[in-house]
Amino acid sequence: ETGVTQSPTHLIKTRGQQVTLRCSSQSGHNTVSWYQQALGQGPQFIFQYYREEENGRGNFPPRFSGLQFPNYSSELNVNALELDDSALYLCASSFNRGPGSYEQYFGPGTRLTVT
Amino acid sequence: AQTVTQSQPEMSVQEAETVTLSCTYDTSESDYYLFWYKQPPSRQMILVIRQEAYKQQNATENRFSVNFQKAAKSFSLKISDSQLGDAAMYFCAEGTSGNTPLVFGKGTRLSVIA
Numbered sequence: 001e002t003g004v005t006q007s008p009t010h011l012i013k014t015r016g017q018q019v020t021l022r023c024s025s026q027s028g029h030n031t032v033s034w035y036q037q038a039l040g041q042g043p044q045f046i047f048q049y050y051r052e053e054e055n056g057r058g059n060f061p062p063r064f065s066g067l068q069f070p071n072y073s074s075e076l077n078v079n080a081l082e083l084d085d086s087a088l089y090l091c092a093s094s095f096n097r098g099p100g101s102y103e104q105y106f107g108p109g110t111r112l113t114v115t
Numbered sequence: 116a117q118t119v120t121q122s123q124p125e126m127s128v129q130e131a132e133t134v135t136l137s138c139t140y141d142t143s144e145s146d147y148y149l150f151w152y153k154q155p156p157s158r159q160m161i162l163v164i165r166q167e168a169y170k171q172q173n174a175t176e177n178r179f180s181v182n183f184q185k186a187a188k189s190f191s192l193k194i195s196d197s198q199l200g201d202a203a204m205y206f207c208a209e210g211t212s213g214n215t216p217l218v219f220g221k222g223t224r225l226s227v228i229a
Contacts, residue, residue, distance in 0.1 A: 042119075043217075090160060
């Protein structure tokens with residue numbers, strides 16, 4: 001069973017640039033959630049994709065956008081980068097079988113630094 | 116809105132001893148799930164233990180157990196026979212049923228002293 005993978009591991013960007021982060025979900029999972037983890041904080045929910053549709057969004061501006069592909073992998077795009085976007089970005093996959101228990105499995109994260 | 120509070124930014128424990136990490140939460144949902152995640156320096160968030168709110172019995176996973184007090188909205192993690200590999204950030208998280216996103220606390224950094 002393949003776990004959740006993310007790329008790249010580290011990334012340095014300049015303020016105002018755009019960035020794309022990638023996530024491959026665990027085999028058999030149909031849902032991907034993205035979280036932002038600032039230094040010294042717990043992860044904050046950005047948005048979730050289920051069957052290629054956005055399925056919930058946290059308190060993040062529209063310049064944070066995403067995609068989910070037919071193979072359930074996902075991208076997180078951030079436009080017009082700001083210094084405060086510097087954080088660890090975590091992807092988590094899960095299997096949505098409707099109401100009931102679930103577990104989210106996390107990837108190793110992408111460390112984004114905006115200068 | 117759901118909130119999760121971890122009041123201990125840092126904790127330390129001697130190797131082979133027992134330590135308890137605290138977590139309180141607030142939710143208006145009747146059906147929810149509670150989790151403890153471990154995040155070592157490698158950054159990968161690893162699920163340690165989970166508790167379904169409808170279950171009265173406290174969850175256990177080897178050396179890890181929880182004390183779930185539903186009325187008090189308290190969910191503490193007990194680590195027995197602490198090992199050096201237990202050193203990490205520990206996050207308490209809450210999620211409602213149906214694949215909703217997790218709400219995390221700010222974490223507790225656990226150090227294990229040899």
